[in-house]
Amino acid sequence: MFKFELYKKAKDSKARLGKIITDHGEIETPIFMPVGTRATVKTMASEELKKIGAQIILSNTYHLFLRPGSEIIKKAGGLHKFMHWDKPILTDSGGFQVFSLSDNRKITEEGVEFRSHIDGSKKFLSPEVSIEMQNILGSDIIMSFDECAPYPASYDYVEKSMQRTLRWAKRGKDFHKNSDHQALFGIIQGGMYKDLRKISAKEMVDMDFPGYSVGGLSVGEPKEIMNEILDYTTDFMPENKPRYLMGVGSPDYLFEAVERGIDMADCVLPTRIARNGSVITHRGKLVIRNAKYKEDFSPLDQECDCYVCRNYTRAYIRHLFNVDEILGPRLATIHNLYFLLNMMENIRESIRGDYFLEYKNDFYKKYGYN
Numbered sequence: 001m002f003k004f005e006l007y008k009k010a011k012d013s014k015a016r017l018g019k020i021i022t023d024h025g026e027i028e029t030p031i032f033m034p035v036g037t038r039a040t041v042k043t044m045a046s047e048e049l050k051k052i053g054a055q056i057i058l059s060n061t062y063h064l065f066l067r068p069g070s071e072i073i074k075k076a077g078g079l080h081k082f083m084h085w086d087k088p089i090l091t092d093s094g095g096f097q098v099f100s101l102s103d104n105r106k107i108t109e110e111g112v113e114f115r116s117h118i119d120g121s122k123k124f125l126s127p128e129v130s131i132e133m134q135n136i137l138g139s140d141i142i143m144s145f146d147e148c149a150p151y152p153a154s155y156d157y158v159e160k161s162m163q164r165t166l167r168w169a170k171r172g173k174d175f176h177k178n179s180d181h182q183a184l185f186g187i188i189q190g191g192m193y194k195d196l197r198k199i200s201a202k203e204m205v206d207m208d209f210p211g212y213s214v215g216g217l218s219v220g221e222p223k224e225i226m227n228e229i230l231d232y233t234t235d236f237m238p239e240n241k242p243r244y245l246m247g248v249g250s251p252d253y254l255f256e257a258v259e260r261g262i263d264m265a266d267c268v269l270p271t272r273i274a275r276n277g278s279v280i281t282h283r284g285k286l287v288i289r290n291a292k293y294k295e296d297f298s299p300l301d302q303e304c305d306c307y308v309c310r311n312y313t314r315a316y317i318r319h320l321f322n323v324d325e326i327l328g329p330r331l332a333t334i335h336n337l338y339f340l341l342n343m344m345e346n347i348r349e350s351i352r353g354d355y356f357l358e359y360k361n362d363f364y365k366k367y368g369y370n
């Protein structure tokens with residue numbers, strides 16, 4: 001099943017409190033979703049993800065389509081069993097990955113021909129192939145096959161791309177049979193052009209998807225433009241369905257998205273920067289390899305109660321990175337994920353108690369945002 005319950009709308013912004021109910025459990029929103037590109041949130045076992053409070057994780061259809069391939073996932077009984085994760089999973093359509101990972105691709109009305117970035121072999125993705133693969137993965141939320149227009153892009157290019165993405169969405173919806181167990185989201189495109197965003201949103205809403213994403217953002221555009229387009233677009237999205245913004249994951253971008261009515265977000269950032277020693281704390285980001293932490297026996301973040309901050313010191317974690325010990329990236333990943341998941345819990349509390357904007361401003365001041 002798939003249901004979204006809207007609990008509360010903030011008084012001071014478009015922030016809202018909700019709950020998504022799926023076959024594999026419930027998700028309190030607003031939510032941050034850790035990314036597990038190749039059926040693993042890098043360095044994390046699924047039990048550890050549960051312990052730090054992850055309610056839902058992402059995985060990428062494009063990558064799993066190439067390796068291990070749909071046959072093996074099918075034999076494993078689907079992605080939940082394959083990776084031993086029994087909570088909700090969201091998979092992408094493969095669109096964004098094809099456009100960002102493989103070169104010499106050819107986009108036609110039918111779909112996208114491309115060469116695998118692994119072995120250069122010819123591959124083809126289309127709305128139907130993408131839905132079929134996501135059906136095999138068995139994820140609880142699946143995405144329409146779309147084109148994320150590059151930034152910058154001409155009005156004409158974005159208009160044609162957005163119209164094709166609408167036709168692709170319709171084909172995917174008609175092809176998808178398992179909608180009681182796998183909710184197919186529509187993806188609103190339209191680049192940085194408000195009139196195209198309005199058309200895309202209205203046409204997508206007319207197709208009556210159970211949830212919607214705002215695509216084509218966080219692609220290098222200035223933050224102000226992203227916020228303006230996002231604020232404009234969410235006004236055309238139904239209140240009673242989840243709203244998902246892809247590719248957003250630093251504290252400020254998450255606050256700004258929630259403030260503009262977003263319920264779900266994902267990003268590789270917190271786990272990617274953790275692996276090279278960048279740690280998110282309440283006082284800003286710190287680079288743990290820095291020599292100044294050599295004899296600093298305090299926790300990564302004084303105000304964090306995660307497993308790492310309760311048991312390990314900056315000096316020790318700096319040492320691990322300094323000698324390239326694999327425990328270093330693991331501890332930094334646990335902390336960064338916990339930090340964002342816990343921040344989202346605090347955001348939900350602040351909406352519940354009608355002090356979201358105060359919480360945001362306090363957080364920004366301490367973090368050192370302008």
Ligand SMILES: C=CCOC(=O)Nc1nc2cc3[nH]c(NC)nc3cc2c(=O)[nH]1
Nearest residue numbers: 092093096143148215216217218246247
């Ligand atoms: C993974 C989620 C499911 O999304 C899709 O199946 N398609 C899709 N993914 C995106 C991912 C993005 N990441 C960023 N910045 C890091 N911008 C993004 C934009 C899109 C987009 O327009 N479409």
Ligand SMILES: [Zn+2]
Nearest residue numbers: 304306309335
């Ligand atoms: Zn911590």
